[in-house]
Amino acid sequence: MRAQLLTAPGRQLAAAEVPPPQPGAGQVLLEVRACAVCRTDLHVVDGELPHPKLPLIPGHEIVGTVIENGKGADRFALGDRVGVPWLGWTCGVCDYCRGGRENLCDNARFTGYQIDGGYAELTVADQRYCFAIDPSFGDVEAAPLLCAGLIGYRTLRLAGDAQRLGIYGFGAAAHILAQVARYQGREVYAFTRPGDTAAQDFARGLGAAWAGNSDEKPPKPLDAALIFAPVGPLVPAALAATRKGGTVVCGGIHMSDIPAFPYRLLWEERVIRSVANLTRRDADEFLALAPAAGITTTTQTYPLAEANRALSDLRSGALQGAAVLVP
Ligand SMILES: [Zn+2]
Numbered sequence: 001m002r003a004q005l006l007t008a009p010g011r012q013l014a015a016a017e018v019p020p021p022q023p024g025a026g027q028v029l030l031e032v033r034a035c036a037v038c039r040t041d042l043h044v045v046d047g048e049l050p051h052p053k054l055p056l057i058p059g060h061e062i063v064g065t066v067i068e069n070g071k072g073a074d075r076f077a078l079g080d081r082v083g084v085p086w087l088g089w090t091c092g093v094c095d096y097c098r099g100g101r102e103n104l105c106d107n108a109r110f111t112g113y114q115i116d117g118g119y120a121e122l123t124v125a126d127q128r129y130c131f132a133i134d135p136s137f138g139d140v141e142a143a144p145l146l147c148a149g150l151i152g153y154r155t156l157r158l159a160g161d162a163q164r165l166g167i168y169g170f171g172a173a174a175h176i177l178a179q180v181a182r183y184q185g186r187e188v189y190a191f192t193r194p195g196d197t198a199a200q201d202f203a204r205g206l207g208a209a210w211a212g213n214s215d216e217k218p219p220k221p222l223d224a225a226l227i228f229a230p231v232g233p234l235v236p237a238a239l240a241a242t243r244k245g246g247t248v249v250c251g252g253i254h255m256s257d258i259p260a261f262p263y264r265l266l267w268e269e270r271v272i273r274s275v276a277n278l279t280r281r282d283a284d285e286f287l288a289l290a291p292a293a294g295i296t297t298t299t300q301t302y303p304l305a306e307a308n309r310a311l312s313d314l315r316s317g318a319l320q321g322a323a324v325l326v327p
């Protein structure tokens, strides 16, 4: 089968012909219909996340059709369409797993990082970490729901019931969450790279009450802020825009260093926290909410062979919504 391979961090992906994967016990073999490109893929390719499997097939926002069941796999029928997210396997026995926080599992394995992912024609996945996708979504349209949507949803959940919600970095996750937030009756304040008026227009088109530059103050103080851009200086900027008792949630897996800032920005019970990974409960909740809320995704498709171009467009911000590879 054709795949895009990372052979060493810091290198471009290489097109390769590799043996088709075989589903092991409890696994399904999927024909990949679409795989969205996540910023985490960039961090893996750039070597900002340690110890990836090598060589590696990246990609953890996979929509595929079940074409073979491994031994004992009985959750899906042949022909079923499923989504495969970042969380690929957890141990079930560590304190975190037993405490309902499998996203923090000490032994977790992640799709497109420690497990081969969806930048390929075929992939295998543990059936317990696959999810049915509502038929109202097309394959390409559904792919960004699997991480931008899911981990984005967890990020939003950790912001509590904030009414005035700031979102820093208006990319794939933000464009989905803005719709969820509007559906929930919240006000969205979108912050983009300074001068990115196209992204600001995009945010207003999705119902943002205000859109501006990340170095601007919003017209009213925020109840909470979500940060999706991997830019440490946004943390003090978001704190300065957030009112007393508000929370700033960092939604990415990697960020440049956070600069020193005066304690008064944190004081008055402001909170900074991060989000790591997802639980299967997050996926069940979000994938039920997405059709009910009428979420639509904006995508730009690329043939599988052009994965490097998709990554470079994501890196330079030359994208609206999400990049999706189609084998
Ligand atoms: Zn565990």
Ligand SMILES: [Zn+2]
Pocket: 038, 039, 040, 041, 060, 086, 147, 148
């Ligand atoms: Zn992701």
